[in-house]
Amino acid sequence: MFDELSQLDTNGVDYKGRLMISTRAQLVSGIQIAADGASEEALRKQDESKMIGTTKRGIGPTYASKALRIGMRAGDLADWDSFKIKYDYFVERFKWHFPSESVQSFDTAEELDQLRQLYEKFNGSGDRMLVDSIDYMHETLKDPSKKIIAEGANATMLDMDFGTYPYVTSSNTTIGGVCTGLGVPPQAVETTVGIVKAYTTRVGAGPFPTYLPCELGDRIQEVGHEWGATTGRRRKCGWLDLNVVKFSNKLNGYSSLNITKLDVLTGIETLKVATHYELDGQ
Secondary structure (H helix, E strand, O other), X not given: OHHHHHHHHHOOXXXXXXXXXXXXXXXXXXXXXXXXXXXXXXXXXXXXXXXXXXXXXXXXXXXXXXXXXXXXEHHHHHOHHHHHHHHHHHHHHXXXXXXXXXXXXXXXXXXXXXXHHHHHHHOOOOOOOEEOHHHHHHHHXXXXXXXXXXXXXXXHHHOXXXXXXXXXXXXXXXXXXXXXXXXOOHHHOXXXXXXXXXXXXXXXXXXXXXXXXXXXXXXXXXHOOOEOOOOOOEOEEEEEEHHHHHHHHHHHOOOEEEEEOHHHHOOOOOXXXXXXXXXXXX
């Protein structure tokens, strides 16, 4: 987050009073990032085919901490003295649940110094960035001059419950995530726009029926500049899978579809799409 704010400062973008952070947002600790990397490395050593292919950014362990009810939230940073007590308890419990060497040897002193800076940033004079997101969202919902746009960060098939489990992310990336993430009722969602590429991509492990592990797939990847947004990993590319599009519509109930990157397929003589799957002749 410091890096992103620094980019805004460097480019002269004024975000004072415009960038709000929910008091309920989970904080990602360096110890959770260490646990994420250790888990992937352990799987790689055991059997590389079992690797999930996570971003190693600590997202899974952070959601695990949330479910274990030991996670830290942004709102905890409203008071520094009480936060330090919560932080020490979190680290003690986390080490108990995640006994890898990198977790056990984690330097808490350095991170506490960084979190102190975050505390000062969140509670700066004249620009308190922490808000009760439920009150904030509902005040906006009541204002007829305002519109709320919620953007999904991951694709439907990475949804924890409805995606290609276990090769998924740790949260709900489908329309239900709007309600649980923002604290708004389902009837507040007026329009749902589906975004789909003219071809299919995937980063990391997991099923990919239309994958093109050939020169054509490489061409689509290069022309489409298909690299993972978080890790910079090369994305696998394949034909558009309409089965996934239709399944996604079942879950999200699209008002309309926005098809992107059609131009990437320019010059390919024969274009294909997947309409159904076959297994053992059926």
